[in-house]
Amino acid sequence: MSKPLKQIHLAAHFPGVNNTTVWSDPRAGSHIEFSSFAHFARTAERAKFDFLFLAEGLRLREQGGQIYDLDVVGRPDTFTVLAALAAVTERLGLTGTISSTFNEPYEVARQFASLDHLSDGRSAWNVVTSWDAFTGENFRRGGFLPQEERYSRAKEFLATANELFDSWHGDEIVADQATGAFLRDAKAGSFVHTGQHFDIHGQFDVPRSPQGRPVIFQAGDSEEGREFAASSADAVFSRYASLKEGQAFYTDVKNRLAKYGRSHRDLLILPAATFVLGDTDAEAEELAKEVRRQQVSGATAIKHLEFVWNRDLSAYDPEGPLPDIDPDVSADHISKGRAQVRMYRDPLATAREWRELAAANNWSIRDLVINTGNRQTFVGSPATVARTINDFVQADASDGFILVPHLTPAGLDPFADQVVPLLQEQGVFRTEYEGTTLRDHLGLAHPDDVRRERAAS
Amino acid sequence: MSSTPLSPLHLAVALDGTGWHPASWREQVARPRDLFTAGYWADLVAEAERGLLDFVTFEDGLGLQSPHYSELDGRTDQVRGRLDAVLTASRIAPLTRHIGLVPTVIATHTEPFHISKATATLDYVSTGRAGLRVQISARPHEADHFGRRTLPPISLEELRTPAGQERLTDLFDEAADHVEVVRRLWDSWEDDAEIRDAASGRFIDRDKLHYIDFEGRHFSVKGPSITPRPPQGQPLVTALGHQTVPYRLIARQTDVGYVTPHDAEQARAIVAEIRAEQEAAGRAGELLHVFGDLVVFLDDDQAAAEDRRARLDALAGEPYTSDARIFAGTPAQLADLLQELAAQGLSGFRLRPAVAGHDLPAITRGLVPELQRRGAFRTAYEADTLRGLLGLPRPANRYAATTATA
Numbered sequence: 045m046s047k048p049l050k051q052i053h054l055a056a057h058f059p060g061v062n063n064t065t066v067w068s069d070p071r072a073g074s075h076i077e078f079s080s081f082a083h084f085a086r087t088a089e090r091a092k093f094d095f096l097f098l099a100e101g102l103r104l105r106e107q108g109g110q111i112y113d114l115d116v117v118g119r120p121d122t123f124t125v126l127a128a129l130a131a132v133t134e135r136l137g138l139t140g141t142i143s144s145t146f147n148e149p150y151e152v153a154r155q156f157a158s159l160d161h162l163s164d165g166r167s168a169w170n171v172v173t174s175w176d177a178f179t180g181e182n183f184r185r186g187g188f189l190p191q192e193e194r195y196s197r198a199k200e201f202l203a204t205a206n207e208l209f210d211s212w213h214g215d216e217i218v219a220d221q222a223t224g225a226f227l228r229d230a231k232a233g234s235f236v237h238t239g240q241h242f243d244i245h246g247q248f249d250v251p252r253s254p255q256g257r258p259v260i261f262q263a264g265d266s267e268e269g270r271e272f273a274a275s276s277a278d279a280v281f282s283r284y285a286s287l288k289e290g291q292a293f294y295t296d297v298k299n300r301l302a303k304y305g306r307s308h309r310d311l312l313i314l315p316a317a318t319f320v321l322g323d324t325d326a327e328a329e330e331l332a333k334e335v336r337r338q339q340v341s342g343a344t345a346i347k348h349l350e351f352v353w354n355r356d357l358s359a360y361d362p363e364g365p366l367p368d369i370d371p372d373v374s375a376d377h378i379s380k381g382r383a384q385v386r387m388y389r390d391p392l393a394t395a396r397e398w399r400e401l402a403a404a405n406n407w408s409i410r411d412l413v414i415n416t417g418n419r420q421t422f423v424g425s426p427a428t429v430a431r432t433i434n435d436f437v438q439a440d441a442s443d444g445f446i447l448v449p450h451l452t453p454a455g456l457d458p459f460a461d462q463v464v465p466l467l468q469e470q471g472v473f474r475t476e477y478e479g480t481t482l483r484d485h486l487g488l489a490h491p492d493d494v495r496r497e498r499a500a501s
Numbered sequence: 502m503s504s505t506p507l508s509p510l511h512l513a514v515a516l517d518g519t520g521w522h523p524a525s526w527r528e529q530v531a532r533p534r535d536l537f538t539a540g541y542w543a544d545l546v547a548e549a550e551r552g553l554l555d556f557v558t559f560e561d562g563l564g565l566q567s568p569h570y571s572e573l574d575g576r577t578d579q580v581r582g583r584l585d586a587v588l589t590a591s592r593i594a595p596l597t598r599h600i601g602l603v604p605t606v607i608a609t610h611t612e613p614f615h616i617s618k619a620t621a622t623l624d625y626v627s628t629g630r631a632g633l634r635v636q637i638s639a640r641p642h643e644a645d646h647f648g649r650r651t652l653p654p655i656s657l658e659e660l661r662t663p664a665g666q667e668r669l670t671d672l673f674d675e676a677a678d679h680v681e682v683v684r685r686l687w688d689s690w691e692d693d694a695e696i697r698d699a700a701s702g703r704f705i706d707r708d709k710l711h712y713i714d715f716e717g718r719h720f721s722v723k724g725p726s727i728t729p730r731p732p733q734g735q736p737l738v739t740a741l742g743h744q745t746v747p748y749r750l751i752a753r754q755t756d757v758g759y760v761t762p763h764d765a766e767q768a769r770a771i772v773a774e775i776r777a778e779q780e781a782a783g784r785a786g787e788l789l790h791v792f793g794d795l796v797v798f799l800d801d802d803q804a805a806a807e808d809r810r811a812r813l814d815a816l817a818g819e820p821y822t823s824d825a826r827i828f829a830g831t832p833a834q835l836a837d838l839l840q841e842l843a844a845q846g847l848s849g850f851r852l853r854p855a856v857a858g859h860d861l862p863a864i865t866r867g868l869v870p871e872l873q874r875r876g877a878f879r880t881a882y883e884a885d886t887l888r889g890l891l892g893l894p895r896p897a898n899r900y901a902a903t904t905a906t907a
Contacts, residue, residue: 068699076729078626082595102614104710104727111707111725118690118705118729121615124622127591130539150563150646151611158585162539162592182614184720185649217582219526219533224816226526226533227577233565244648247573249565251537251582343702 052437052472053312053444053486054464055139056088057097059452061105061116062382063348064318064418066338066450073453075116080453081125082132087453091460092474094485095137095168096129097281097446098122102146103179105381107347108356112379114344116452123155130163137482139168139261144201145194146174146183149242152201153208156258157250165254165481170261170281173198178380193241195268200241202276206257211235214252214492256491259482274300277311278488281446285315285421290441305498312486317421317445321458325424332423335450336414345410348417352391352398354378362410366402371395421445429459430466437472510839510877511849511891513603513792514549514864516542517560518580520856521796521823523568524816526580530858537584539592545857546593549600552865553879555890556601558634558739558851561586563607564643571654572642579817587619587633594627601887603632603739609672610638610647613682617726621687624731629886632737635680635755637672666746673746678717680738680754685713687735689725691901711900733888734895741794743824745774752778756893757790759851761825765841768793772846788893792849793842796821798829798856799863806830810855825853832867836875 058081059065066072074080085096100122105112122140129138138159142152152169160167173195174180177188189197216232218225233248262269262277273280274297284293290313298308320335322328340348342362350357353371355378360367371391388394402412422429436442449455467473474485483490489497519526519533526533535541549557565581567573586604594602602623606616616633624631638644639660644652652668659665694709713724739757742748751758752775760775762768772791779789800806806829814820821827828835839850852868854860872878884890 067697067704068702076625078595078628102727103723104725111705111710113703113705113707116704117710118695118727120622120625120728121618123585123588124591124619125626127588128595128626131592131595146612147615148610148647148649154563155585155588158588161537161584162588164539181721181723183612183722185612212582217534221527221529221531221533224524224527224578226579227581230575230577232581242648244646246642246646247565249562249582250584253537341702 049472050437050443051474051487052433052467053314054091054093054473055095055097055137055314055444055446056084056093056456057099057316057446057448058084059116059449059455060099061101061119063115063339063344064448064450065116065452066335067116068338068341069451071454072451075452076118076120078125078128081120081129083453084456085129085133085136087456087460089133089136091456091464092477093136094444095139095166095482097139097170098126098141100141100143100172101381102143102174103182103381105379107350107379112347114341114347123159126167127159127162130159130166135166135477135480135485137166137168137259137485138163139170139259141170141172141263143172143174144198145189146179146185149201149204149208149237150244150248153205153248154250156205157209157253160253160255160258161250165483167253167255168259168261168279168482170263171198171202171277172263176380195264195272197241199272199276200239202260204237204239204242204244207235207237208248209253209257210491211248212250212252214256217251255481255483259486259488270297270300273297273311274306275304279312279314279486282313282315282442285317285442285445287436287439287441290315290436291439294440294442309487310489312443314444314446315442316448318418318448318450319422319429319459320420321424321426321429321462323425325428328424328428332420335420336417339450340410340414340417342410345413348413349409350378352388352394354391360409363408366399366409366412426462426466430463430470433463434467434470434472508848509879510843510872511555511790511792512864512869512878513556513558513601513849513851514554514861515558515560515794515851515853516545516857517853518566518583519858520860521853522810522813522817522821522855523579524813525856527816528813528856528859531856532858533580536580537582542589543593543596545861546597546600546602548861548865550597552869553882554600554865554869555849556603556630556632556737556887559586559589559602559604561605561607562643563610563638563646564640570640570657570660587623590631591623591626594623594630597627597630599630599882601630601632601737601890602627603634603737605634605636607638608635608676608679610643610649611679613679613720614686614722614726616679617683617686618728620683620736621726621728621731624733624736629732629888631731631733632739632756632887633683634739634741635676635750636741637676639668639672669746673750675719677750677754678715678719680750681717682713682715682720682722684735684738684754685715685899686722686724686726687730688898688900689713690729691898692730692734695729709901730898733886734898737887737891737893748775749778751775751791752784752789753782755789756888756891757792757849759792759794761794762842762845762847763826765845768842768845768847776846790848790891791846792851793839793847794825794851794853796823796825796827796853796855797835797860797864798827799832799835799860799867801831801867803830803834809859813855823853832863832871835868836871836877839872840875840877
C-alpha cells in the first residue's frame with residue numbers, strides 16, 4: 045500500500061548568535077545591517093520557502109562572569125526587522141521568537157496583530173519561556189519564575205493573547221462614509237481575562253488581522269513542552285533531525301493531538317537542520333570537515349569544555365590533552381544566558397567518556413570538540429541532500445525542516461539554487477506559492493473556520 | 502537664540518488615522534477602509550517625502566482612541582483602532598530613502614529595553630532615519646490592559662490641580678528614566694566593538710560593551726543592549742508638551758520638543774521657559790529644536806478651507822477643538838504664520854493635517870513650494886540621516902568619551 049507523497053515544508057533560520065555561524069569566513073557579511081536580512085529573505089522567497097525564522101535572546105551570554113565574545117554577538121529587535129522584511133517580500137512567512145516571560149499579553153498581541161496586517165497575513169510567533177533572573181535584570185518586571193510556573197505562565201500568556209486576537213471578529217469596521225458609521229459595535233475588542241498570572245480587561249485596539257491569529261510555534265522539548273505544543277501550537281520547532289529520533293518525536297507529539305480534538309494535520313513538526321553542499325558527496329564531506337574546524341576555533345574548544353567542566357580552563361592548550369581534574373559539579377554554572385548547558389546532565393560521566401575518546405583517538409581538546417560536536421544534518425551533493433530530506437519527510441521523521449545556514453547572508457543561496465529545483469522535480473515542493481498567507485503555505489485552517497467547524501459538529 | 506526669520510524652517514507632519522479632524526474619514530479622499538494596510542501608510546509617507554519634509558510622526562496608544570482622557574467614549578462614528586506605530590514605521594522604512602520616521606512609544610507601560618532595541622533596529626532598517634516620540638499614559642483604561650498598576654480616573658482639568666500635577670510629575674519622571682535607559686542602551690556598544698579578529702577568535706572586543714547599571718525608582722536595567730549602536734548613534738528623541746512638567750522632560754531628554762503656542766507671544770514665552778530649563782539641565786550648548794504644532798486645513802483660498810472645516814464640524818456634530826492652534830487658510834497665509842512664529846524662536850513645525858488625504862498633499866505641493874520661494878525651506882535633501890537633516894551632530898558615545906580623548 046503506497047501512501048500519497050507528502051509535500052515538504054521548508055523554512056530559513058537567519059544564522060544565529062552561536063558557533064554554528066561562521067563569522068570568520070571571508071564571505072561572511074554583517075549580522076545586523078538590514079541588507080543582510082533582506083538578502084536572506086529574498087533568497088528564501090525566491091526558493092518558495094514557507095517562512096523565515098528569527099531566534100531571540102534578551103541578554104548577551106556570559107561565561108565566567110564576562111560577555112561571551114567568540115560567537116556572533118548582537119542582533120536586531122525581532123518585531124521591527126520582521127515588519128521591515130514584509131516590505132521586501134510578498135509571500136514569505138515571517139516567524140519571530142518572542143518571550144512570554146519578559147512581555148505583557150496586550151502589547152505582544154497588538155504587535156503580532158499589527159505585523160499580520162502589515163504583512164497581509166504572514167506572521168508567526170514562536171512562543172518561548174525564559175528561565176532566569178539573569179535575563180530578568182534587563183526588565184522592569186524582573187525575570188525569575190520557578191520551574192513549575194514557566195509553562196503555566198506561557199500557556200496563560202498565549203491563551204490571553206488568543207482572547208485578544210479573537211476580541212475582534214472581522215466585521216466590525218463598516219467605514220460607511222455616507223451614514224457616518226465607522227464601527228458596527230461600540231464594544232468591539234472587549235475582553236476580560238482573570239487568571240493566575242494576568243488580570244486584565246478592556247477593549248483591544250487592533251482589528252482582526254488577515255490570519256485571525258498568528259501561526260503559533262513551540263520549541264520546548266520537555267513533557268510539558270510537548271503537551272503545550274499538542275494543545276496550543278500550529279508547528280513545533282524541534283531539535284530531532286536524525287531519522288530514528290525524528291520518527292520517535294514525531295509519533296509521540298502527533299499522538300497527543302487527539303485528546304485535544306485535533307488531527308495530525310493540525311500540527312507540523314519542523315526540526316532545525318544544518319547542511320553542507322558539494323559537487324559530489326566526497327567533496328561535501330571534505331567541506332563539512334572544514335566548516336566544523338571553522339566553527340570550533342581553539343578558543344571556542346576551551347570554552348566548550350568549560351560548559352562541561354564548569355571551571356576556568358583558559359590555561360589549557362586547545363591543541364593539548366584534556367584536563368585531568370574533574371568537573372566542578374557544586375558551583376553555579378559558569379555559563380549564563382544559553383540553553384545548551386543543560387544538555388550535559390552528568391558532567392562527571394561526560395568528562396570520563398571524553399577522556400577515553402580522546403585517548404583512544406589521540407585527539408587534542410579541539411579535535412575532541414570538533415568530533416563530538418554536532419555534525420551537519422545534511423552533507424552531500426544536491427541530489428543526495430534532496431533525496432535524504434524527502435526520505436525523512438516521507439518516513440514521518442518530520443514535515444519539513446528549518447534550515448540554518450552557517451554563512452550570513454548568502455549561506456542559503458546554494459540550497460535555493462541547487463536543492464530546491466530537485467525537490468520540485470520530484471513533486472514534493474511547491475513551484476509557486478498557492479496562497480497568500482502563511483497559514484495557506486502550511487496547510488493550516490483559518491481560526492474562524494476551525495471555530496465554525498467545531499460549532500457545527 | 503540663534504533663529505532669525507530667514508533661517509530655513511524644519512517641517513514634520515503628524516500622521517494619525519485619516520487625519521486629525523474626527524470626521525476626516527468621511528471625506529472622499531480619506532480611504533478609511535485601507536487604514537489597516539501597509540499601502541495606506543506607504544502612500545502617505547511617500548507624499549511627505551516628495552515634499553522633502555524632515556520627518557513624519559506616527560501617533561499611537563495602548564487602547565482605543567477617545568477624546569475623553571479617562572475613559573472610552575463608546576462612539577461608533579469616528580475612527581477606532583490602529584496599528585503599532587513602531588512596526589508601521591519599520592514597514593515603511595525600506596520603501597523610503599530620505600525622510601525621518603518617528604513613531605510614538607508609551608513610556609508608562611513598556612519596557613525601555615524593548616523600546617531601545619526596537620528604535621535602534623528602526624535606525625538600522627532605515628539606515629539612520631529613526632526617532633521616537635515619547636508619551637506618558639495616565640489613562641486608567643490603558644493601565645487596565647496591563648493589570649500591573651491601577652490609575653484612578655482623572656480628567657484633563659484635574660491634571661492641573663496640585664494632586665493632578667503630582668501624578669503627572671510622577672509619570673513624567675518615569676518617562677525621563679525610560680528615555681535615560683533607552684539612550685544608555687544605545688550607547689552600550691561602542692561603534693567599533695565588533696572586531697572579527699580571526700587570530701584571537703574574538704568577534705567583539707568586550708571592553709567596548711558596557712553595562713548601563715541603571716537604578717531608578719521605577720525600574721532597574723543592567724544592559725548592555727542586544728543590539729549594536731545604531732547608525733545615528735542616538736536616534737532622535739522627541740516629546741510633546743503643554744506645561745512646565747513636560748517642558749522639563751523636553752529640556753532634559755529630547756532633541757525636538759513639540760509645543761502648542763496659539764500666538765507669537767505664547768511662542769516666545771514657551772521657548773524662553775524651555776531654554777531656561779535646558780540651561781538648568783546643563784544642556785545650554787546643545788542644539789534642542791522647539792517645533793510648533795498646528796492643525797491645518799489648507800486650500801487655495803481661505804473660504805474653501807473654512808468651508809471644509811465647517812462641513813467636517815457639521816458631520817462630527819460639534820466644532821473640532823484641539824490643544825494646538827487650528828489654522829484654516831491658504832499656503833501663503835500659513836507660510837506667513839510659520840515665519841511669524843519662527844521669529845519667536847521656533848525652529849520648525851509639526852503640522853497635523855486635518856484630513857490626511859487632502860491637507861498632506863496641500864502641505865507638500867502648496868506650502869513647501871511657497872516656503873521654497875521665500876528661501877525658507879530646502880529644495881533637496883541635504884543629508885543621509887535624520888539627525889543630519891536637523892543639523893544635529895552624531896553624538897560621541899558616553900561610555901567611550903574618556904578613551905576617545907586619551
